[in-house]
Amino acid sequence: MNGFSQLEGLRGHPSVVRVIGHRGARGVMPENTLEGFAFTLAAGVRALEFDVVMTADGVPVVTHNHHLANAMTRDGQGHWLTGAERQVAEMTYAEIRALDVGGLDGRTVYGRRFPDQAFLTGIHVPRLGELLDLCAGYGDQAPYLLLELKSDPALMHDHAARAEMVAAVLADVRRYRMEPRTVMHSFDWALLGECRRQAPDLPTSYLSQLPENADDPGEDSAKPVGPDYDRMTESLPQAVASAGGQLWCPYFLDVTPELVAEAHDLGLIVLTWTVNEPEDIRRMATTGVDGIVTDYPGRTQRILIDMGLSWT
Template sequence: MVFPQIPAFAGAPGVIRLVGHRGARGVLPENTLEGFEFALKTGVDLLELDVTATRDGVVVITHNHHLTRSMVRDANGNWLQGAEPKVSALSYAELLRYDVGGLDGASAYGRRFPDQAFLTGLRIPRLADLLALLQQPQHRGVHLLLEIKSDPDLLADTAARQALVEAVVSDVRAARMQPRTVLHSFDWDLLADCQRIAPEMPASYLTQLPENTDDAGEDSSKAVNPVAGCTVLDLPDRVAAARGRFWCPYYLDITPQSLARARELGLVTIVWTVNAPEDIERMIDLGVDAICSDYPGRVQRLLLTRGLHWRSD
């Protein structure tokens, strides 16, 4: 199958693509419409985001399976206390009671992003809300790297996992966004469901080798990512064998040799999440197809200083 999504993410002479991670997490609250709008205004045409579903089956944009006290406030503006509610246990109406406009600077997660703006009154959006925004004429060239979050508690619940994929695909199809959407996950079994249910959207295989430490304040994906025992050089072949079209390695897990192998296999390679200038420089030197970053402006400026760009037009 010829996928119209691929050229938007594939590098070209003089071009390394730029993906705004959760919008522009280093600058504005992640996975919010405000964060996505900011990224779009700065010339970012590729957006990475995370989705799961509420108790009543509404697909929403959020990374963690629980509302995390480091970034969620209650209706009174207080940081969450006690048990962190699970998104899948809340209705969408209940979810709207919570504010996700800022980070608790005293938390380990908040300390990672000291420059993120602190806003009030932001809500976890529905996937449908972002898809509606992208129907506006000025955003018709924007493409999505849409990560479906796999709940480790539901690995044996085939029906629930399939229902999540079907709900996500239904939203994308209702907005006629299939030609601009890539389905993306650490859970390769879930991606097999995606390929079966939505063959018109290519699959993007995330990888992170187990020896790399998890990021503070974020759900780990190691329980669902089947790469234990692999080497860096194994990963492109395993992705290709699974009929993936995109390989998305953690930036510390890519080498010139593994990138060359990915190219031989026809894979588009997107590295995540690259924030430090020296790491961005190294990815530019490698010549990856795309760089996913919390700080899109840093990538833009470093590309421009090299005489490169993130757009081909």
């Protein structure tokens, strides 16, 4: 279980809690953009978490939702998109690239969640290959990547389409020789099985969020593609280990020191998401987690320093 070199950059130590930039640094930079990722890496963060969705013409792109959120998308004339939000799977990459995702509409619920996010212009949704190329450019200092595959609920029973998605993503990872830094990461535990089948050299990371915890506003829910928690007869760490995973990535409200200790006893790395408030960052750091996925990597770095901890 622990024979993957990719894990060493994500494993914590008694004085080390890893900092993972969520969608880059969503709290201060446009999310899932090359500009946001470059900013995060410049701040000394050595791990990134991001989302991959497939376009109509089979291009893996880095964006969170299966639809382009109007709250963060402008047309070529700078006007916010309105009406029904467009599905990524129904658009070609050329159509998506023509849109601007460099800012948030502060009048929307989603925009008000991140009032400190920079507002940029002329920023496009990147191809996965563009992000991998950026990261590969760091050579021996390339960041570790939690590459989240976003399962389309409409395709849960289309095994061919799901296998094609995994194959397209892996082709990009191998093209840019980022295997030594990449972890396959998903709420869709069955899809991670397909990842292991196609890429046994890459570790798998199992995201979880218990049903009682509400989804964040303006974001696709992962609950339709996740496991049936009500049918589980073992703890979440045990379920991840039984499924063949190397990392367990629970929602921060589901984390307890006891579960973290159990996961470690099973040989799992524990990275918790998405931890933004100072009191929550401090609490997670005391539970023994290996790392914290956060929209505010700079804030998290400063809190860890205050606690006598490091992230490298």
